[in-house]
Amino acid sequence: MRIAIPLFDRFTALDAVGPYEVLKFLPEAEIVFVAAESGPVRDVPTWLAITADATFNDVGSCDVLLVPGGPGSRALLGDDQLLAWIRRMHQESTWTTSVCTGSLLLAAAGLLTGLSATTHWAAVDVLESFGATYTPDRVVFQGKIVTAAGVSSGIDMALELAARIADQTTAEAIQLAIEYDPQPPFDAGSLAKAPQPAKDLLSKGLRRFERTQ
């Protein structure tokens, strides 16, 4: 079972690595990071690079497509090479998935038109501009297309995928392997829950490399 994860300049590493760390335990999985060119691909703010071991030309099909997001996704909404590759992967995939603003790329490829989907909360307008209907759920299944919300949500999505690809006991074993018993010290992980001062601080921009998604 080939799982392909495309990378691009200014991607968000946790979008990719969260579900990677779950799906790699699936008994039949083989995971490949893919990019326009092979070699290291940098995130924002360029402190982290993951190596793409294959190019888009190398990967003609996959069973699971997992598209991460990141600030760089918006620059690729008209990138014919990437969008055509996404459409090609989707033709034969068992699952076509995204994390965070990765769903903008699925949408730009035309895959989400008329469907419910999710994305990072700060990217709702862009998602809907492509004809998808935003749903503020953490993980949204629409047939074989699965979209997850911002950044960390990919872990939850991948566990549900693992259960559907293998079975619930396998997914639970993976959850135990990565000791995923989340205990966030604060309860600010969604727009509905975050205190106003945190929202105000974030909207001003925590860092020079904002916008963050």
Place this chain on the structure above:
Amino acid sequence: MRIAIPLFDRFTALDAVGPYEVLKFLPEAEIVFVAAESGPVRDVPTWLAITADATFNDVGSCDVLLVPGGPGSRALLGDDQLLAWIRRMHQESTWTTSVCTGSLLLAAAGLLTGLSATTHWAAVDVLESFGATYTPDRVVFQGKIVTAAGVSSGIDMALELAARIADQTTAEAIQLAIEYDPQPPFDAGSLAKAPQPAKDLLSKGLRRFERTQ
């Protein structure tokens, strides 16, 4: 504020990337991945590589040391170069931290003797063999030393660290930025919670690259 994350062959990517994705938002943070040699460092099962941009010789001190774990950590419990570097970082650090079996490396460096600490649940015996007392908490603070449990726990640790380094509102803003509102589909993330069939499956080894941590 320099944050140094050492990498080594057969590390676990989420151990490093989870807290990285939180701490990178801290206004003063600069994060560097470090290894014995610069260049890509492979995880298990070699499908993922993160680039080390500096060598241990390049980094003479840091404010925050964050040591990830992974199956490769056990091969380094007698590695003089790495352990000496960890001790050197600890001398001037504000925070010395670990995720998963990264705590075995802190312990082997002599930093946890007589302290309470945590690690991946499958590595308790090794941790205690170095004179630490295992505590099944997700995050354990002992002065400036902070250890986190298996793999995904680094996200929780990093949010708490962010609050202490900056303030709670900043940590909450980061939590919102990464939309960390965890909703695992199953409740199997600790030994106390996982159903017996999942434990049995994991103990048999899900994949050829087990042991997993």
